[in-house]
Amino acid sequence: MEKVAQKLGLGKAMFNIVPEEKFGHYSANLMTIRTSSVEARKTPPNEFAEKFKDELLKLKAVKEITDKIETAGAGYLNFWLKPESIQKDFVEIFKNKDKWGKFKIKERKTIVIDYSHPNIAKPMSVAHLRSTIIGQALCNIFKFRGWRTIGDNHLGDWGKQFGILIAAFKQSDLKNKKDLKIEDLMNLYVDYTARMKNNSELEDKAREETKKLQRGDKENIKIWKRFYKISLDEFKKVYKRLDIKFDYYLGESFYKPMLEGIVTDALKNGAARISDSAAVIPMDNNQPPFIIRKSDEAYLYSTTDLAAIKYRMKKFKPDMVLYVVDNGQSLHFEQLFKSAERLGLAKKEKLFHAKFGLVLSEGLKKLSTRAGRHISLQEVMDEAVSRARNVAEKKQPDLESKEKQKIAETIGIGALKYNDLSQNRMSDIAFKWEKMLNLEGNSAPYLQYAYARLKSILRKAKPVARFDQKFLNSEIETRIILLLSEFPDVLDLVTKNYLPHYLAEYLYKLAQEANLFYQKEKVLAASKGEREARLALAQAIAATLKTGLGLLGIKTLERI
RNA sequence: GCCCUUGUAGUUCAACGGACAGAACGGCUCCCUUCUAAGGAGUAGAUCUAGGUUCGAUUCCUAGCAGGGGCACCA
Numbered sequence A: 001m002e003k004v005a006q007k008l009g010l011g012k013a014m015f016n017i018v019p020e021e022k023f024g025h026y027s028a029n030l031m032t033i034r035t036s037s038v039e040a041r042k043t044p045p046n047e048f049a050e051k052f053k054d055e056l057l058k059l060k061a062v063k064e065i066t067d068k069i070e071t072a073g074a075g076y077l078n079f080w081l082k083p084e085s086i087q088k089d090f091v092e093i094f095k096n097k098d099k100w101g102k103f104k105i106k107e108r109k110t111i112v113i114d115y116s117h118p119n120i121a122k123p124m125s126v127a128h129l130r131s132t133i134i135g136q137a138l139c140n141i142f143k144f145r146g147w148r149t150i151g152d153n154h155l156g157d158w159g160k161q162f163g164i165l166i167a168a169f170k171q172s173d174l175k176n177k178k179d180l181k182i183e184d185l186m187n188l189y190v191d192y193t194a195r196m197k198n199n200s201e202l203e204d205k206a207r208e209e210t211k212k213l214q215r216g217d218k219e220n221i222k223i224w225k226r227f228y229k230i231s232l233d234e235f236k237k238v239y240k241r242l243d244i245k246f247d248y249y250l251g252e253s254f255y256k257p258m259l260e261g262i263v264t265d266a267l268k269n270g271a272a273r274i275s276d277s278a279a280v281i282p283m284d285n286n287q288p289p290f291i292i293r294k295s296d297e298a299y300l301y302s303t304t305d306l307a308a309i310k311y312r313m314k315k316f317k318p319d320m321v322l323y324v325v326d327n328g329q330s331l332h333f334e335q336l337f338k339s340a341e342r343l344g345l346a347k348k349e350k351l352f353h354a355k356f357g358l359v360l361s362e363g364l365k366k367l368s369t370r371a372g373r374h375i376s377l378q379e380v381m382d383e384a385v386s387r388a389r390n391v392a393e394k395k396q397p398d399l400e401s402k403e404k405q406k407i408a409e410t411i412g413i414g415a416l417k418y419n420d421l422s423q424n425r426m427s428d429i430a431f432k433w434e435k436m437l438n439l440e441g442n443s444a445p446y447l448q449y450a451y452a453r454l455k456s457i458l459r460k461a462k463p464v465a466r467f468d469q470k471f472l473n474s475e476i477e478t479r480i481i482l483l484l485s486e487f488p489d490v491l492d493l494v495t496k497n498y499l500p501h502y503l504a505e506y507l508y509k510l511a512q513e514a515n516l517f518y519q520k521e522k523v524l525a526a527s528k529g530e531r532e533a534r535l536a537l538a539q540a541i542a543a544t545l546k547t548g549l550g551l552l553g554i555k556t557l558e559r560i
Numbered sequence B: 001g002c003c004c005u006u007g008u009a010g011u012u013c014a015a016c017g018g019a020c021a022g023a024a025c026g027g028c029u030c031c032c033u034u035c036u037a038a039g040g041a042g043u044a045g046a047u048c049u050a051g052g053u054u055c056g057a058u059u060c061c062u063a064g065c066a067g068g069g070g071c072a073c074c075a
Helices: A001-007 A032-033 A045-057 A060-065 A082-098 A128-142 A158-171 A182-196 A201-215 A219-244 A252-269 A302-318 A329-342 A375-393 A401-422 A444-459 A475-497 A501-520 A528-552
Strands: A017-019 A025-029 A066-071 A075-079 A112-114 A149-151 A273-275 A280-281 A288-294 A320-326 A353-358
Touching: A017 A060, A025 A032, A025 A045, A032 A149, A045 A060, A045 A066, A045 A075, A045 A252, A045 A528, A060 A066, A060 A353, A066 A182, A066 A329, A066 A353, A075 A082, A075 A501, A082 A475, A112 A128, A112 A302, A128 A149, A128 A158, A128 A320, A128 A353, A128 A375, A128 A401, A128 A528, A149 A302, A158 A201, A182 A475, A219 A375, A219 A401, A252 A288, A252 A302, A252 A475, A302 A320, A302 A329, A320 A329, A329 A353, A329 A444, A353 A528, A375 A501, A401 A444, A401 A501, A444 A501, A444 A528, A475 A501, A475 A528
Parallel strands: A112 A149, A112 A320, A320 A353
Antiparallel strands: A017 A025, A025 A075, A066 A075, A273 A280, A280 A288
16 A cells, blocks of 8 residues: 555555445545645545556555455545455454454563552542543553553652641541541541631641651651551552552652652752742743742652652653543643653653543532542442342342342443543543443443353354354454454554543444344354354454453453 | 633534544334343434634634633642
8 A cells, every 4th residue: 555655656655444334345545645745635536546546456465355446435445355355354363362452572662650549548539430440441451562561559648638637636536446447537637627727726737747747757657657558458449349450559658758859959950949938840831830849848749740750760761651640630740741851850752641531520510528529439339339230130130149249240340440431531520320330332231241142152052163264254244353353453542542442432333243243143053154153253252352341441241 | 811621412422634423321113932132123313603724624723602620839
């Protein structure tokens, strides 16, 4: 293709080959080529497509895969692919099994993904869900495509909040309570913050405790450690249930020893200066300065973030550092990236804020811990599972209770994850139970159901030993093969844009086709040749569904 | 006031500058003697407004309108 483009004077041509809905042909969008060539612009789309077609037909390789090429629409070329060529593709896909789409050669590129980052002493809420789920899916997909991935949980385990907590804790009667829960800490925090509003004494007290903690006061450190452990144990429970795994838990406190150095270096380097007795890095175009040390000598999360960049660059030598954080922090990251570059810590191109919209309450209000509006993740997960359980009771009353519970867990959690992963939107999300826990239509259970149906068929037959791909000649079968061959490209699209929803969309489409396939073509009852070939196809679809869902962090079930 | 972001069927979401803007839910009609009806078939229904760039704009640019977020010592 590229050679033809060059021959026609197109220079560096770009191709977009997309499988069409219609039976068995590809269409190449020639207009994409035109825009990259001055020469091509002189010719109207259709005329150009005609010319391009003639050149293509002269090529041997083209003749091998296609019966007919036609021009259509605004400069499209429709390729009628030969069935043998499509069927040959399938053999390749089938052979790869669950490795289909996996990158064969290591790219040796490294990506650090910063995600989840809940705050110590606050239960995880639905707001953390997006970062956690999207981050983990990206991690899985990058790894599958040959990258070295480093998942890092940058815990909010340091800062002013602890002053508040410690002050509140010392005043309370919780000190002697044995099994202190994360909810207790959360209540302490909310209560104290509310009282602090009208009481500057309490505020001073909190500030005092923060300082003491930062100076290494023994008692405060001890309390802090206790809070840390309670919280982390709680988080790990949630992560286990959600199937989330980190390579590192490098929280804010980890960077504590580096903070002073960051600020002195910045001042020495000239990037930062003192303003109103705070150390700031001035920004251009009307942006407020980036404060890296407060006038009371305390450091901020901006300082920590700079230290984290420095550390990550040195330790992991990454090609990319991805921050999966909501877009409420856009300004912070713009400032951070600029500052990092000025301090010579990292090039801006290597830092990327993969932002997403906030989760808002139904009235489109921000869900803030301080205001006490808080929907706990635990609560959401339980509700999801319980809804799935209700459906399971209705649909599969004969199953054992234990199996029903397992199905409910897998489906409930899957639905929750899929809801986040199937949408790209930067716009804010209104929190609604019904939407969040959708169990029908474009949802995780739909995909899990298609998988279970395929497995149910496969269970009733021996594993495919040999098959003749020529039997895969119906419309739906051809369409599915074309779709399966697209899988690696879809994964590339995800890694290129950091958008896992492309994969979710693809899998949904594949599941739709799978549902059509086993409805239209009998597998087990078919004549021998057809039966084996269709079993092979079912096997390949199931494998790809499982791989894809696995990458999204969604589990499959053998039966539901 | 400045900056960022979003505006697509009744609702929730898709659409790498390209063919007739796709789904799902909800509405209306159908399909369980045939590999699981958490399924399938059909039907009605949408690009905020006004300009611009382009052979071609939901997509890019400008202005406006509307929602959300942010704007020096919170994270």
